[in-house]
Amino acid sequence: MAATVHSPIVTYASMLSLLAFCPPFVILLWYTMVHQDGSVIQTCSFLWENGVEGLINIWPRPTAIAWKIIFCYGAFEAALQLLLPGKRVEGPISPTGNRPVYKANGLAAYFVTLSTYLGLWWFGIFNPAIVYDHLGEIFSALIFGSLVFCVLLYVKGHVAPSSSDSGSCGNLIIDFYWGMELYPRIGKNFDIKVFTNCRFGMMSWAVLAVTYCIKQYEINGKVSDSMLVNTILMLVYVTKFFWWEAGYWNTMDIAHDRAGFYICWGCLVWVPSIYTSPGMYLVNHPVQLGTQLAIYILVAGCLCIYINYDCDRQRQEFRRTNGKCSVWGKAPSKIVATYTTTAGETKTSLLLTSGWWGLARHFHYVPEISSAFFWTVPALFNNFLPYFYVIFLTILLFDRAKRDDDRCRSKYGKYWKLYCEKVKYRIIPGIY
Numbered sequence: 001m002a003a004t005v006h007s008p009i010v011t012y013a014s015m016l017s018l019l020a021f022c023p024p025f026v027i028l029l030w031y032t033m034v035h036q037d038g039s040v041i042q043t044c045s046f047l048w049e050n051g052v053e054g055l056i057n058i059w060p061r062p063t064a065i066a067w068k069i070i071f072c073y074g075a076f077e078a079a080l081q082l083l084l085p086g087k088r089v090e091g092p093i094s095p096t097g098n099r100p101v102y103k104a105n106g107l108a109a110y111f112v113t114l115s116t117y118l119g120l121w122w123f124g125i126f127n128p129a130i131v132y133d134h135l136g137e138i139f140s141a142l143i144f145g146s147l148v149f150c151v152l153l154y155v156k157g158h159v160a161p162s163s164s165d166s167g168s169c170g171n172l173i174i175d176f177y178w179g180m181e182l183y184p185r186i187g188k189n190f191d192i193k194v195f196t197n198c199r200f201g202m203m204s205w206a207v208l209a210v211t212y213c214i215k216q217y218e219i220n221g222k223v224s225d226s227m228l229v230n231t232i233l234m235l236v237y238v239t240k241f242f243w244w245e246a247g248y249w250n251t252m253d254i255a256h257d258r259a260g261f262y263i264c265w266g267c268l269v270w271v272p273s274i275y276t277s278p279g280m281y282l283v284n285h286p287v288q289l290g291t292q293l294a295i296y297i298l299v300a301g302c303l304c305i306y307i308n309y310d311c312d313r314q315r316q317e318f319r320r321t322n323g324k325c326s327v328w329g330k331a332p333s334k335i336v337a338t339y340t341t342t343a344g345e346t347k348t349s350l351l352l353t354s355g356w357w358g359l360a361r362h363f364h365y366v367p368e369i370s371s372a373f374f375w376t377v378p379a380l381f382n383n384f385l386p387y388f389y390v391i392f393l394t395i396l397l398f399d400r401a402k403r404d405d406d407r408c409r410s411k412y413g414k415y416w417k418l419y420c421e422k423v424k425y426r427i428i429p430g431i432y
Helices: 008-035 040-058 064-083 106-122 129-133 135-159 172-178 192-220 225-243 261-275 277-284 291-320 365-379 385-412 414-422
Strands: 087-090 101-104 334-340 346-352
Touching: 008 040, 008 135, 008 172, 008 261, 008 277, 008 385, 064 106, 064 129, 064 135, 064 192, 106 192, 106 225, 129 135, 129 192, 135 172, 135 261, 172 261, 192 225, 192 261, 192 277, 225 277, 225 291, 225 365, 261 277, 261 385, 277 365, 277 385, 291 346, 291 365, 334 385, 334 414, 346 414, 365 385, 385 414
Parallel strands: none
Antiparallel strands: 087 101, 334 346
């Protein structure tokens, strides 16, 4: 059953607002970046003068080439997910006592994808600039296609759930938005959330980062240092993600959030369009940072990405060894917490209270937000819009921290209270 952590009015208002406004926002962001010089004021003036008719006129219609690009990319990633070899990895035990099994081949799929994409460009078989030239049509096709996909997920959750980790809360809107199933699969081996979140969404981030870089080269005959810093940092971050992909399967996105509009539409549409937007802006707005400033930003960004990785690595190692490991050169401080599953079984979890996880309960969000800032700041400050992703990510992660705290408070009870007494801050040490 889907649970909410805000008041019912806030929950319904936020869900309906996101369902209504996210699709047009994707188109407006693309239109502003590509056709209005990144100026929010110019786009607002256009909409003020032309109203809804103006929005309809600028909304690109999905074209055959857009559908072909999406289909070929999606089919290629699905084939890699199924066919590439990988280590067998078990996910966390679900609320109903199930333990999902995955094949960890994401890093191999990542390198095969980028090698293939760059190879097609290098040998003149496919020009990635075509993707940029049809970007609005691709986003439009993704918006409508992913909505249909989410409807099919909703129907599947009702008629053919993949496991007992499914069910309806009795409200169509909540079921569609949050999803019906925790671990939907096609057959035994094709995990839908791994495909939408990792192999389509996160992979598209890297593919589009490379695309924007190639398009700027095609336009100007060179790539600006600002675009290089942006592209390198994004690729380092996505590489880190696929290196750690098995750890991602233990996070809220996979282990707690069901497959609905929030997760699946977000990964299929929002990630390719919004997460890559600083690079989209830089295509037509190259900035020369100078070698010294470019290196400073690059090093700072890489450091933040490393700290974000080390936070996750530290907790993963702590869980893997059942607390029998070293954290910053010492035995870890921990709380042994018990909880009861929906099946009535009593389980035990260890809560880490030292290292990065002793600074704040969600300290890893600080370097993640900082990383996003550093791959955006090469655009400098002539326009506000490139920083939308940083602002969005901050809101998303602060809300996720609250949802995770509320979930853990409900799950662990007195043990979570003890944990919060030992680790007082939620995200920012000494502040929040």
